[in-house]
Every structure is written in C-alpha cells, then in structure tokens.
Amino acid sequence: MVVFILLHLVHTLFTSKFKRLISWISGVISFLVVVTIGVTGYILVWDQKAKLTGYLTAKLFSGLRIFDPAIMGAFLLNDLTVVGGFFKVALFGHIALSLITVIIIWIHVMRISKPKIFPPKKLILYVSIAVGIISIAFPVKSDPAAQLTNLPAQTTFDWFYYFGYYLMKIFSVWQNWAIMIGSGLILSILPFFMRRNDRYPVHIDLDICDGCNLCSYDCPYDAIDMLIHEGERKAILSPEKCVGCTICIGSCKEHAITHSDFPGYEMQPATRHHVTVFTCSFFPETSFPNDVNIKEYKVPCLGSVMIKDVQQILDNNSEKVAFLGCEDCYYRYGKNWAVDRMLQKRPPALSKRYDCSRLRLFTLNQHKLELLSEFSKETNGKTGKEAQVKDFYKVKPVFAVLMLTAFFALFVPFTSTTVRFFNPKDKTLIVNFKYISSPTAFEKSTSTMKHMQSAAPVVKSRSSVELKIYASGSRKLLYEKQYTPRGMRHDIAMFIFTQMNITEDKVDVELKETEGEKRELILNEVQVKPGDGTFLILHDGKLVVAKEGT
Numbered sequence: 001m002v003v004f005i006l007l008h009l010v011h012t013l014f015t016s017k018f019k020r021l022i023s024w025i026s027g028v029i030s031f032l033v034v035v036t037i038g039v040t041g042y043i044l045v046w047d048q049k050a051k052l053t054g055y056l057t058a059k060l061f062s063g064l065r066i067f068d069p070a071i072m073g074a075f076l077l078n079d080l081t082v083v084g085g086f087f088k089v090a091l092f093g094h095i096a097l098s099l100i101t102v103i104i105i106w107i108h109v110m111r112i113s114k115p116k117i118f119p120p121k122k123l124i125l126y127v128s129i130a131v132g133i134i135s136i137a138f139p140v141k142s143d144p145a146a147q148l149t150n151l152p153a154q155t156t157f158d159w160f161y162y163f164g165y166y167l168m169k170i171f172s173v174w175q176n177w178a179i180m181i182g183s184g185l186i187l188s189i190l191p192f193f194m195r196r197n198d199r200y201p202v203h204i205d206l207d208i209c210d211g212c213n214l215c216s217y218d219c220p221y222d223a224i225d226m227l228i229h230e231g232e233r234k235a236i237l238s239p240e241k242c243v244g245c246t247i248c249i250g251s252c253k254e255h256a257i258t259h260s261d262f263p264g265y266e267m268q269p270a271t272r273h274h275v276t277v278f279t280c281s282f283f284p285e286t287s288f289p290n291d292v293n294i295k296e297y298k299v300p301c302l303g304s305v306m307i308k309d310v311q312q313i314l315d316n317n318s319e320k321v322a323f324l325g326c327e328d329c330y331y332r333y334g335k336n337w338a339v340d341r342m343l344q345k346r347p348p349a350l351s352k353r354y355d356c357s358r359l360r361l362f363t364l365n366q367h368k369l370e371l372l373s374e375f376s377k378e379t380n381g382k383t384g385k386e387a388q389v390k391d392f393y394k395v396k397p398v399f400a401v402l403m404l405t406a407f408f409a410l411f412v413p414f415t416s417t418t419v420r421f422f423n424p425k426d427k428t429l430i431v432n433f434k435y436i437s438s439p440t441a442f443e444k445s446t447s448t449m450k451h452m453q454s455a456a457p458v459v460k461s462r463s464s465v466e467l468k469i470y471a472s473g474s475r476k477l478l479y480e481k482q483y484t485p486r487g488m489r490h491d492i493a494m495f496i497f498t499q500m501n502i503t504e505d506k507v508d509v510e511l512k513e514t515e516g517e518k519r520e521l522i523l524n525e526v527q528v529k530p531g532d533g534t535f536l537i538l539h540d541g542k543l544v545v546a547k548e549g550t
C-alpha cells in the first residue's frame with residue numbers, strides 16, 4: 001500500500017498535478033495516517049516487535065516530556081498494568097484511523113469530479129490473485145510473543161511502515177523529531193516551489209448557451225454548474241475551480257465556450273491532406289513521415305477538439321484524422337471524452353454518417369512514424385471501429401498475473417528484515433518500578449461536610465528518594481539520581497527508571513528516602529550478564545531481580 005501511495009505521490013508530483021493544494025495536503029496527511037495504521041497493526045500482534053515499537057514510541061515522546069521515561073521501562077518489562085492501555089489505544093487507533101482515512105480521501109478528491117477510485121476490474125482481479133499467491137508463498141511471520149523482562153534484542157522490521165523507527169537507531173530523539181517535522185513540512189510546501197501556472201479560466205457566452213448540461217457533465221474539475229440565470233438554465237462557471245483545460249470547449253456544440261489563449265484553429269476549406277493531426281499541447285514535439293501529406297493542429301487538450309470541426313475536416317480536407325495524446329491525460333478525462341465522442345458513445349458524438357476507422361488515436365508510447373504512414377494508406381473500414389480509436393494494450397491474463405506476482409515478490413525481503421536495536425554483548429541494567437515514599441507532612445480535611453472528611457490524616461507531601469548504583473566490591477559510584485514525588489503537591493507515587501549499559505559484572509543498588517521515615521531499599525551483588533538485560537523491580541516491598549513471570 002505504501003509503495004502504491006508513493007508511486008501516486010511521485011506521479012502527481014512529476015505530472016504537476018499537485019497544483020490542487022487540497023489534494024496534495026490531504027494526500028500527505030493520508031500517507032502519514034496509513035503508516036500509523038500499519039504500525040498500530042503490528043502492535044496488535046503483541047510480539048517482540050510490538051514491544052520494541054512501544055519502547056521506541058515512549059522514547060520519542062519522553063524526549064518531548066509528554067511521556068514519563070518510565071513508560072519505556074514498562075514496555076521492556078511488558079508490564080501490562082501500564083502498557084495495556086497502549087494496546088487498547090493501538091486497537092482503537094487502528095480501526096478509527098482506517099475510518100478517518102476514508103474521510104481524508106473524500107476531502108482529497110472532493111475538488112475533482114468522477115474521481116477514479118477503483119482501478120479497472122481486470123486489474124483488481126489480477127492484483128488480488130498476485131497478492132494471494134505472494135501471501136501463500138511468503139506469509140508474514142510475527143516475531144516471538146512479547147516476553148516479560150527482556151530486551152527485544154532482535155526483531156524483524158517491515159521497512160514500508162517502520163522506516164521512521166529505524167532512524168531512531170541512528171539519530172537522537174531530538175534529531176528524529178527534527179527529521180519528522182522537517183520532512184513533513186518540506187513535503188507539504190513542495191507544491192509552492194514547483195507550482196506550474198494554471199491556464200486562465202474559459203469564458204462562457206450565456207447568450208449562446210442553450211443549457212444542454214454537457215459541459216457541466218464533462219468538466220473534470222466540477223467548475224460548471226447548471227443554474228437559473230435571468231429565468232433560463234445556463235452553464236455558470238466557478239472561475240476559481242477552472243484550470244483552463246478547455247475540455248468543455250469540445251463538449252459545447254453551440255460554440256458558447258472560448259479561451260483567450262486558444263482562439264481556435266483556422267480551417268482551410270480548399271486544401272486537402274492525407275491526414276489531419278490534432279496534437280495535445282503536452283505531447284512532445286514530433287516529426288511526421290515524409291511520404292504523408294499532413295496538416296497538424298496543436299490543441300490545448302484532445303478533449304477540446306470539437307466534433308463539428310472533425311466532421312468538417314473529414315468532409316473537405318482529409319481522408320483520415322489522427323489524434324496524438326498522452327497516455328495519462330494531464331487534465332484527467334480529456335483523452336477519454338475525445339475517444340468516446342469519436343466512437344459515438346458520448347455527446348456531442350461523431351455523426352453515424354462517418355466511419356470511425358477514419359480516426360485513430362496514437363498515444364505517446366504508440367506513436368511511430370511507420371504506424372502513422374500505415375494508417376494513412378489503410379483502406380477504410382478494414383478493421384472493426386472499436387480497435388481504431390481505443391487505446392489499450394491487450395495483455396494475456398496469465399502473463400499479467402505473473403508480472404504482478406514478480407513485482408510484488410520484489411518487496412517481500414523488505415517486509416521482515418532483521419534489525420538489532422540492542423547489542424547482545426552489552427550488559428544492560430534496567431531499574432524500573434513505581435514507588436510511594438513515606439509522608440513528610442499531613443493536613444487536616446478542610447471540608448465542612450461530614451461524608452467528605454477522611455478519618456485518616458491527608459498526606460500533604462512525601463519524601464524524595466535517591467537512587468545510587470555502585471560497582472560491587474570497589475564501591476565506585478556508577479550512577480546517581482534524585483526522584484521527587486509527582487503531582488502539584490509532590491504527594492503522588494513516582495516512577496523510578498534508569499536504563500544503563502555497564503562494564504562491571506556485579507552492582508550494588510540503593511534507594512534511600514531523603515526525608516520522613518528515611519526508608520532504604522538495598523540490593524547488593526546484582527549479577528548483570530550480557531544479553532537480554534537485567535531488570536530490577538519492586539516486589540512485596542523489596543528490590544528484586546525480575547525473572548520471567550515475577
């Protein structure tokens with residue numbers, strides 16, 4: 001999904017379609033949302049990767065002081081009393097964000113009419129078969145289930161969703177925030193730097209308009225509404241929506257629509273040519289075969305070609321008419337509408353008097369001098385008329401499925417790359433628990449209501465604590481930190497958390513209250529082995545080394 005979104009992004013970027021700012025910005029947001037859905041999906045599996053995801057997310061947010069760093073420790077401990085909420089948020093987020101994506105995509109396409117939401121049916125079928133084959137051949141494997149009290153030393157990464165997390169292996173938390181915000185901003189403002197100027201809007205002469213509705217129906221950008229004007233139904237333009245594609249000029253049999261930059265082409269009733277060519281303004285400069293007498297008209301978009309003119313050319317000037325256009329119409333529907341009009345499927349349609357085989361579309365990939373030359377020499381009506389104008393490649397289904405399967409197979413190695421965030425040779429000590437220190441002051445309940453008065457005195461403040469870690473034997477101080485109780489009044493439990501790599505094999509850990517009852521928790525000779533990490537927790541009021549299931 002990520003790959004296809006990125007291809008769509010690159011496509012709209014290089015075809016400059018990003019000039020639709022709403023589409024672009026909502027596109028950037030939808031991309032971020034889809035990546036978040038993927039990551040929350042991987043959390044739902046609750047394996048070692050989910051645990052690492054939680055740890056890294058907590059690290060990212062604790063850098064901004066939004067999360068307490070102890071939450072990182074809770075993930076490493078797999079302490080479900082603390083991180084169970086994260087799982088619920090992930091489950092809710094995964095489903096809610098999927099629904100929100102639908103709303104974002106609605107905003108994404110609301111400025112354009114008839115958005116092509118679904119690919120052609122055959123493509124959907126071939127892709128489904130190809131994805132089915134890949135899923136059976138290479139099923140996505142989860143990591144081992146999330147374990148208690150160990151470091152997720154080795155996990156697999158799906159690069160398409162986890163690329164942001166990988167950066168946390170390389171950069172600091174602050175650098176990561178800078179990269180995320182910076183790249184999001186650059187992507188969002190890209191259209192302002194690469195903006196291609198839109199053409200001026202068209203002009204609709206309401207005196208000529210007979211209210212037939214065709215232009216409103218054909219406009220790919222929803223820029224024409226049929227409204228009552230001076231008692232009559234007329235085509236009313238919204239100039240701010242119009243991109244000047246001129247497709248509506250081709251829709252209007254009354255010639256009510258004009259564009260200041262394209263005054264129309266001068267017909268030459270007296271001259272005859274083998275072929276008259278209409279070339280889209282986005283089609284690259286091209287040469288024509290020497291043996292064919294050709295008259296070329298450059299048009300803003302193939303959709304702007306008026307059927308009346310084509311008929312006039314077929315009557316007076318040329319035996320054949322060719323259209324040179326892009327594979328993927330810059331203005332979305334110009335080529336399609338032109339083809340449908342020529343095939344007598346869409347009004348204003350080519351009159352039945354004409355043989356469609358006298359018309360031919362050559363897209364960028366199909367345009368070859370020999371083909372144009374051949375077309376000029378073909379006897380009319382030789383082949384079925386459908387094939388004459390329609391431009392599609394017929395691909396054999398088996399070949400299409402094989403190609404798509406090979407394409408999807410290319411991505412398989414990137415879905416489960418082994419990544420190590422923790423070095424198995426490191427000796428890591430993690431001290432992580434919730435601690436309620438002894439009270440240092442009490443206050444009387446001030447409530448006048450009896451039921452609100454507490455029988456026991458209310459704690460006003462609690463003692464701070466000092467955590468010190470020494471190397472056993474030498475008593476060299478390796479770490480010290482003071483923790484103060486949380487809350488406005490410093491009267492709530494605190495989260496003791498530190499994660500450190502040490503060179504010593506054994507350490508003495510001391511937690512001492514600085515005031516009040518001056519309670520002490522001491523654990524000496526804690527063995528710290530390389531590998532999974534050594535976790536110190538509080539169990540039954542005592543400092544202990546956590547084991548699986550403690």
Ligand code: HEM
Binds near residue numbers: 027030109
């Ligand atoms: C969940 C992801 C996305 C979906 C499902 C989606 C879907 C669509 C659809 C259906 C259209 C209409 C195409 C047409 O009928 O011509 C469209 C247009 C567009 N999309 Fe997206 N898109 C997504 C992400 C993005 C992203 C990430 C970007 C770029 C940052 C983007 C930029 C655009 C632009 C600029 C257009 C307008 C093209 C035009 O005016 O012809 N989209 N998108």
Ligand code: HEM
Binds near residue numbers: 040
């Ligand atoms: C843009 C849409 C979505 C994307 C990109 C997405 C992505 C993912 C991913 C990557 C996983 C992890 C797969 C694994 O490791 O086995 C996952 C799991 C999951 N997803 Fe989605 N998902 C989407 C929409 C949804 C929706 C709409 C629902 C439900 C209504 C859903 C329900 C679930 C559930 C229940 C799991 C856990 C499956 C398990 O435990 O094996 N997802 N999703």
Ligand code: SF4
Binds near residue numbers: 215252
């Ligand atoms: S196609 Fe021409 S005649 Fe018909 S509604 Fe549009 S402007 Fe009026």
Ligand code: SF4
Binds near residue numbers: 219221224
């Ligand atoms: S020029 Fe294009 S965008 Fe403008 S009204 Fe005509 S069809 Fe719509």
